[in-house]
Amino acid sequence: MAYTERLDKRKFDELRPMEAKIGVVKNAKGSASFKSGKTWAIAAVYGPREIYPKFLANPTKGILRCHYTMMPFSGSGERIRPGKSRRAQEISMVMEKALLPVVDLTDFPNSVVDVFVELPQTDAGTRCAAISAASMALAHAGIPMKDLVSSIAVGQVDGTVLADLSYGEESYPDVEVSDIPVAMLHNSKQISLLQMDGEISKKDLLKALEMAKGATEKVYELQVKALKEHYSKE
Amino acid sequence: MSSILVQDKSVVVPGEILAEGMDYLPGDNTYRENDKIYSKVLGLGYPAGRVIKVTPLAGPYVPKPGDKIIGKIIDIAFSGWRVNTSTAYSAMMNVKDATSRFIKKEEDLSKIMAIGDHVVVKITNVTSQNLIDLTMKEPGLYKISGGRLITIDSQKVPRVIGKKGSMISQIKEKTGCNITVGQNGVIWLKGSPEGELLAEKAIKLIEQRSHQEGLTDKIEKFLEENKVPLPERKSNGSDLKESEGNEYAEETEEGGQ
CATH class of the missing domain: 3.30.1370.10 (K Homology domain, type 1)
Incomplete structure (x- = not known):
């Protein structure tokens, strides 16, 4: 039996209800919160500041350093050990690579911009929420950027191509499932993050990536709205 | 066909298209790609004649010669002080730029300015790597006390x-x-x-x-x-x-x- 109705009755290309807010961490240079369904990411940006350890410094441009952390009881299941893990390190790395094409730190050689992303609650799609939040927080901090990065997961459950998978869909039992987090630059539509868990046919992959274009556009609209609203209120 | 797409003093986000066509020029905090001008920061758009610039709403301080800043003494070297400028870069202030008084060879520099003191100083020089030189030998530059x-x-x-x-x-x-x-x-x-x-x-x-x-x-x-x-x-x-x-x-x- 094919997957014809989604667990939360959404349309196939419908995203979970999203919410974006700027300036949630007052002590940071820039900050943003991004919610997508039950997934919630808070990003805080510090810097450019002096880099330690010194050997990491790049004399031609500043470097971007991301730190991704899930809170201990953020998932629906067991306690997650706080701190660095193999998974957190991987996601921190892909976040850096997803954001680097837009961030321009040539004016700040030998310095570092730190992005901390904390996830108080998760329900799949955390790296996408983290990237979308980090992109807004970097803009809020006034870091020179060529563009904004918007990120969303697409995928396939039992032959049906979907956007923004929840944890229930990502772990759908006994069928072929794939989860493809995508991050896209708005103007050039270049993809700066593309990963995949599971299996997907070539036809469905192309269909999913086409769906990602529309889905990231919706995220982008929300990001722009949040940034502009933050500065328009009386 | 050229047109300005940004209203005066409206909030623009990074990557937002400000103008189309080659009749306009990219000013501060903008860049051109093909025939479009984009914003590079979150800020307010200012189309001024043919030049379109963006004033950032936030952002890191970029040191410029001639700027008066308030810094904190963080270290004392052989012949000067290292000053934290609240940026990613600390600055160096030489003894000869700090005081017109004669300093004896073995004099203790911390008697003049100690670590932790705050000073109002002026930037005299900034290199491409953002190494900063400071001076305190002008009117209106002094060591801060109280307040x-x-x-x-x-x-x-x-x-x-x-x-x-x-x-x-x-x-x-x-x-x-x-x-x-x-x-x-x-x-x-x-x-x-x-x-x-x-x-x-x-x-x-x-x-x-x-x-x-x-x-x-x-x-x-x-x-x-x-x-x-x-x-x-x-x-x-x-x-x-x-x-x-x-x-x-x-x-x-x-x-x-």
Whole structure:
């Protein structure tokens, strides 16, 4: 039996209800919160500041350093050990690579911009929420950027191509499932993050990536709205 | 076909298209790709004639020669001091740029300025790698004592000073504080405790609302509503410092309303 109705009755290309807010961490240079369904990411940006350890410094441009952390009881299941893990390190790395094409730190050689992303609650799609939040927080901090990065997961459950998978869909039992987090630059539509868990046919992959274009556009609209609203209120 | 797509003083986000066509030129904080001009920061768009620029709403301080900043002594070297400039880069101030007094070879530099002291200094030189040279041998540059330091975003400094220093002189007048604004966003306040608190609140309010119009009047209203007793004017050193502050404010009128 094919997957014809989604667990939360959404349309196939419908995203979970999203919410974006700027300036949630007052002590940071820039900050943003991004919610997508039950997934919630808070990003805080510090810097450019002096880099330690010194050997990491790049004399031609500043470097971007991301730190991704899930809170201990953020998932629906067991306690997650706080701190660095193999998974957190991987996601921190892909976040850096997803954001680097837009961030321009040539004016700040030998310095570092730190992005901390904390996830108080998760329900799949955390790296996408983290990237979308980090992109807004970097803009809020006034870091020179060529563009904004918007990120969303697409995928396939039992032959049906979907956007923004929840944890229930990502772990759908006994069928072929794939989860493809995508991050896209708005103007050039270049993809700066593309990963995949599971299996997907070539036809469905192309269909999913086409769906990602529309889905990231919706995220982008929300990001722009949040940034502009933050500065328009009386 | 060329057209401007941004309204004057509207908020733009990074990557937003400001203008199409080769008739327009990219100004500060913008870039051109093919025939379009894009914003590079979150800021307010200013189409001025053919040039389109963006004024950032926030952002890191970029040191420039001639800027007056407030820094903190963090280290003492053989012949000078290392100063934290509240950026990613610390600056070096040589003995000969710090004082005109003769310094003996074995003299203890910490007697002149110790680690932890704050100083009002001027940037004389900045290299491409953002190595900074400072001087303290000009009028209006001195070691700070007493009062309180607050930090704001460096992009908001022009708004705190106001057009020809209108904003800052208004705050000085109404709170009875001496105020020195560093271009790096560090502000030194000295006055009565109530005056300092009020001045701090007013400056934080400016920082929060810097993108709005008619800010000087709003702040005036705020200061009127929260009046503090003004101390008796003394006609000695404190007045001198204030006039220096005014002089400085006039130099940096750009970006006022």
